[in-house]
Amino acid sequence: MLAARNRASPTGHGGFSGFNSEFHQSDPGFSWTSTYTPRSRVVNKKVRSSRSIRGKVAALAGSCTKCFAPPRSEIKEAHENTPIDGQDVTISPISRISSTSSTSNNISRQRGSSSQTKSWQEQFSFQEICIATSNFSEQNRIGLGNFGTVYKAKLRDGSIIAVKRATKTHGGHISVEFRSEIQMLSKVEHLNLVKFLGYVEYEDERLILVEYVNNGTLRQHLDGSQGEPLEFAQRLNIAIDIVHAIAYLHGYTDHPIIHRDIKSSNILLTEHLRAKVADFGFARLAPENPEATHVSTLVKGTAGYVDPEYLHTNQLTDRSDVYSFGVLLVELITGRRPIERGRGRRRHQRLTTEWALRKCREGDVVVVMDPRMRRSSAVVAAVEKVMALAAECTAPERAARPAMRRCAEVLWSVRRDLQQEQQRAAAAAASAAARRHDDSTYAPPSVTSSRQERFGNLR
Template identity: 55%
Template sequence: MAAPRLLAICCSFLCHCFRSRKKDTDDAVLVKESNSTDSAPSLEMNSASGKIPASPLRVPPSPLRVPPSPGRFSMSPKLDRIGSVHLTMRQIARATQNFSPSLKLGEGGFGTVYKAQLQDGQMVAIKRASKEHSDTLRSEFRSEIELLAKIDHRNLVKLLGYVDKGNEHLIITEYVPSGTLREHLDGVYGSCLDFGQRLEISIDVAHGLTYLHSYAEKQIIHRDVKSSNILLTERLRAKVADFGFARLGDTESGKTHVLTKVKGTVGYLDPEYMRTYQLTPKSDVYSFGVLLVEILTGRRPVDSRRSPDEKVTIRWAFWKHNNGETEDLVDPQMKETMDVKTCNKMLDLAFQCAAPTRVDRPDMKSVAERLWAIRAKYLKRAGKE
């Protein structure tokens, strides 16, 4: 009788020791994603169509290895423990001056992004969901914070916290001070990005997407890669932002997700994804190919103000490139003398990424490797190494 009684006492003691304590979570935390209004807004659709001329080039295997990923993944924290910034709605209202229009950084499908200064002086960004769409945006809100909680990389915007209370849904991220890539291509800040800066930004974005596809705890497909979702630091290093449309990928290689709705931005959308509703990481690769052409030309992917032959930038660029007119493609804002060989290599890569079918596209890891090799040769020619 003594042994069973002793065992019962021990079990009771252990249960008491390991019982989890409830934590009061009155309100929550903050996040930043600067999202300027795009000429081609993010959208979702039930059907779409689009064709891009196929690149005649196939993807050769790269013998180079991409440099070590700048950030390592961390195991997913529980959502009630996310971040380092914990605020009440009253504190958020004070930090944003009651959501003052003067502090607005951008606006997107999810809502509005505000710049905010905390009591300790830290700058953050707060994305506030539109109240009139509160119920319909709840799933996107939860998806974004759950996916942001899984990532930790210097080329991806970092989640600091969130608020999910009543009809208030806010995401709090790090503040990235130098605006969006699209704003820089538009000359909003006065100075023009030179070729070297554009190449470094391309590599940063490729690293961020490589991490999402290959090194995060679970594969993540961004689904809305575009220039207005690329934020730049003071040193013009790039961070991929806005994970509202992101989805977890399939851990088994070659598997696809069949979705009922297509989401993304006009001009960047993978035509095969639009046609088949099958989502894979290669859809991000397609968007990156379009982005690479945008970075080199400075043109938006779709520009209705231009002549019919030039409205769809990637078609126009493909035609020019095929006819040996690469110099006509380069953003005229760049005053420097361009290395045509380097531009041709970047365009070859861009058109392979934007191939109409996913089987002809490289994966993001290979893209990053090839961009790194292009950078090495460019620096060598320029005598910068």
């Protein structure tokens, strides 16, 4: 899979490759591994035109053969589907298997050819998922998403995936969020986004299948319930992974995507502490009209992370994600949750972002640092820069907030300066140790031996 990603790394695809090269220039250690390839709008028009001609020919041929063809399940490529509506979903480039049976499974699989689809249908059937999750047992429950519970599933071939099972409600909003998440996940592929594998619809069951990330959430690590305490350099790397993912969603997908629920419990960590952004149930496409400044929509998100301007105006922009990311930066530095009601009676004591930024303005940056992080002059200087970026991201007015691309550049600079300072400190420590070693091995002549030599010469 890694080899496949490397082979498919984008080169020569307009703005996307430009972004790639600029990232490499800003941060030589950064590796852009998304396999996304932007589609040409001109080509799309030609394709639609050719498809409409093929559709008319197919309809004419179908009218001649319809009465001779036996009924069967229909396999459609997503690029031939109609746009998303209440009954269907367009997912590119994913095959969708649909059947006329009322109890059938609707399954999609990334880049699945017709010959492969049947095997994936069998493996991703609702019955197989029940077996893989031990009938959605509490033992396999690993978390909660925006619209349901997440389970660990072990398939017949031994591979492990995560299954999001929608909560059964009487309303229709779950179905909307389910289809929204499918639509968003199917449009993206990036190293720092959870990989979409497919989905299952069976009677009143709705399942989303994604890659399993085995090291818990960022929030669990900050709480101390998962793994060892995170050092500052690890937290900085996690922040950079997250900014890569969000910058990709905002500017380098075919159509910009606003996540709308960036928070620590939606950041999954691998065993090597690489971050992956998850849970696209609240995600929205940015306006298609380039002159439009926002999307008007009902407010969704998590308390403490929601952009206050979005909260008051219902106007969603990519800067709403920037605000949430700023709150997340403060969370990474302090280790605290955005709202901690037990911290005190005063408002600024309970609201972590407000409290931490006030302390930084007063020059008490060390006070806001998670006590489990080791401190050094280089780390404190880096923390000051990260907190200054967090202050920009959480500006009350969206116009004052930086783009995610700018956030990435700042964090790369912070990491580079930190690494250089740590290397200088290590070199200085090694030099001092070498001098101490030389001093300890030097033995001056003793007073007794000097006297003996002096008086021996008088004999």
